[in-house]
Amino acid sequence: MITEPGSRFRLAASSAAVGFLTGALVVAIAGVIWERRHPTLPPPPDSDALPEFASDPIGDLRARNLEMPVLGSSREALRNTFDDARGGSRKHEAIDILAPRGTPVVAVEDGTIAKLFLSDAGGITAYLFDPTTSYVYYYAHLDRYAAGLAEAARVTRGQVLGYVGVSGNAPKDTPHLHFAIFKLTESRKWWQGTAIDPFTVLK
Numbered sequence: 001m002i003t004e005p006g007s008r009f010r011l012a013a014s015s016a017a018v019g020f021l022t023g024a025l026v027v028a029i030a031g032v033i034w035e036r037r038h039p040t041l042p043p044p045p046d047s048d049a050l051p052e053f054a055s056d057p058i059g060d061l062r063a064r065n066l067e068m069p070v071l072g073s074s075r076e077a078l079r080n081t082f083d084d085a086r087g088g089s090r091k092h093e094a095i096d097i098l099a100p101r102g103t104p105v106v107a108v109e110d111g112t113i114a115k116l117f118l119s120d121a122g123g124i125t126a127y128l129f130d131p132t133t134s135y136v137y138y139y140a141h142l143d144r145y146a147a148g149l150a151e152a153a154r155v156t157r158g159q160v161l162g163y164v165g166v167s168g169n170a171p172k173d174t175p176h177l178h179f180a181i182f183k184l185t186e187s188r189k190w191w192q193g194t195a196i197d198p199f200t201v202l203k
């Protein structure tokens, strides 16, 4: 069989075009999936425009008279488990508030949702920036989020963020909220900070 050089060229050119278009389509779809999984957050606020970090974070937070993070829980029933060991040299650096599964968890003060994150240990988690972006409040082992909760959303003190559950590594027969407070670093990243004892702040 004799193949015309011209048709061979056309075949090669058209398959190259199909390959290029397929590649472009794959890149576009991958971009959409990436964007859906990693929604673009507003850039962190200009740190020059933010107030200085408080010199006494515990005093600063205590003065805010934060809401209890679990609706209806009492300050008297809180137990301090901040220094409890959690495997190896890890410390708990949080407080556990026991409550029936499905009990609402609420914003301890006005703020902005910094991140909604699914982790192996924490399960369904939410990170909430305080109004000065000096601290992040961390809620873990949720059963689910409140309907419509989204990253970068502004929330008000007492607003329901989600519900107590056993997600992540929580014992399945002990629903509780794992609640932590981190003082942010200068870069104000939701995942970087120094743990502050919530017991001392909330009690």
Ligand SMILES: [Zn+2]
Residues within 6 Å of the ligand: 092, 094, 095, 096, 177, 178, 179
């Ligand atoms: Zn815990």
